[in-house]
Amino acid sequence: MLLIDCPNCGRRSVQEYNYGGEYNPRPENAMERTDVEWAEYIYMRDNKWGLQKEWWYHQSGCGLWFLAERHTQSNEVLKTYFWQKNDVPQGK
C-alpha cells in the first residue's frame, strides 16, 4: 500500500488522502489573459511520466492541502511540504 507523509500528521495510507492534480498555479493578471492562455491553464496538463509535483489533501486527517513530489510510474514519494509563495510548477 502506498504511504504518504503528511507534513502535519506524518506517514499515513493513501486512502486517507484526496489527490488534487498536478501543481499548476493560476495565471497572474487574470483580466489581461486571452482565451487561449486560459485554455492552457484550465485544460492543458503536463501529465508527466516521471517525477511530478502535485497537490494532495489530507481529507481523513488534518484537512490541510500540501505538495508532494511523486514518480508517476514507481509511485515513490520523494518529498512532501506545504506550499510556499515561491513554489514554481515543474518543467516550466
Place this chain on the structure above:
Amino acid sequence: MSWKLIKQALNGSKPLPRMWHERPIKNSYDVVIIGGGAHGLACAYYLIKDHGITDVAVLEQSYIGAGGSGRNTTIIRSNYLTPEGVQFYDESLKLYEQMSIDLDYNVMFSQRGHLTLAHTDGSIRTMRRRAEVNQIQGVDTRLIFPDEIKKLAPYLDVSDRPRFPILAALYHPPGGVIRHDAVVWAYAHHADAGGAHIHQGVRVKDIRVTNGVVNGVETTHGYIKAGAILNATAGWCTTIADMAGVRLPITTFPLQASVTEALKPFLNVVVVSGSLHVYVSQTDRGELIMGASVDPFAQYNMRGSLAYLEGIGGHMLELFPMLSKVSMRRQWAGLCDMTPDYSPIMGVTPVEGFYVDVGWGTYGFKASPIAGKTLAEAIATRSTPELIRPFRYSRFNEHALVGEKGAAAVGH
C-alpha cells in the same frame, strides 16, 4: 469460421497460416501509426480500404492489443448524452454489427442488451434526458422500472433492502459485448493483407518536426521518415505528443477490472451502475467480468490494489447478494487518457502531419471502427470529417467542450 475449423481438425499436422507477418522495417512510410491497438489497426485498415493508401506502418512498443484493447471489459453501446456523442458512437455500433461479415472474422458480437441502473431521482432525470436524446437520433434506448428490470435480470436485487435501491434503469437493447482480441486480430489481418506493415516491439523515442511539419520518427530500430503520423497511444499519448511539441489536456489514470470464477449462465444483459462504480457482464465461459471507475490518483503504474477489490466486491453484493461465496480470480489494470469533458480528441493538430486519436479515457474500445474510419479520412484528405468535428483538438482553445461525463463515466 466453423467450416475452417472442421477442415483444420482433419488437417492437424499443418498449422493455420499466420494472420499477420513480421516484415523488415522500411526507412520511409506515407503514414506511420504509433500504437498497435484496435484504433491504430482500424485506421490502417481503413486507409487501405477506403483511400488506397497502402504504404502504412503500425508501430507497437509491446505486442498488438497489449494496451487498452486487450484490457477493457468489451462493452459496446451508443446511449450517450450529447447529440454529437450519440451520432458518433452509433456509427461505431453499426460498424461493429457488420464487422464479422465485413472482415470475415468471428468477433462474437453478442447484442444482449445494456442496463444502466438509477439509484437516485437525479439519475432518473438524467436517464430520461438520455432516452429522449437517443430516440431523436434513432437509437433504441428507453427508461424501464423494477418490474421490467426483474424480468431482464432475475438475480438483480430490485428490493428496497440495499442502501441505494434500484429505482429505474436505462435499457439499451442494441448494446452488448464482443470478443476484443478478435477485433484487434481481424483488423491486423486485413491491414497486413492489404500491404500495411505491423512492427511489434518497436518503441518511438522521438518525433522530428521541421518548420511545423512532421518529418519522421526516431525509434529503437532506427529513423523512419513519415508523411503523416498518428498518435493512437491512449494512456501514453502525452509522452508521444510531447515529442512533437503538442500540448494535450490529458491526465493518465489506471482503471482496474477483474473476473470471477466461472458460474452457470445466469446474467444475459450488461449491468452498469454509475452510483456504485461498477459494470458487469457474464462471459461465454461463465466468468463475471467487471470493472470500476478510474483509480483515485493519476499514475502510469498498472498495479492492482486491494482497495479496488474491496470496493467492487461490496458494490457487486449490493446488486447480486447471491454472489457472496464466489471468488475473484484475476485482476488487472489498463491506462486511461482522461480529458476534461470525457470526449476524445481526434484529427489535426497545430503540427502539420501530426494527427491525434487520443483522450479515449474509459470509452475507447467501443469506438474503434468509427475512430479508425474517420481518422483514415482525416489523414487521407488532410481535413476534419464532419462526424468528428465536435472532437477537434482546437475545441479547448475555443472553450467549446462536448460534456459527456454524465454518460461516459461511472463514479460521478
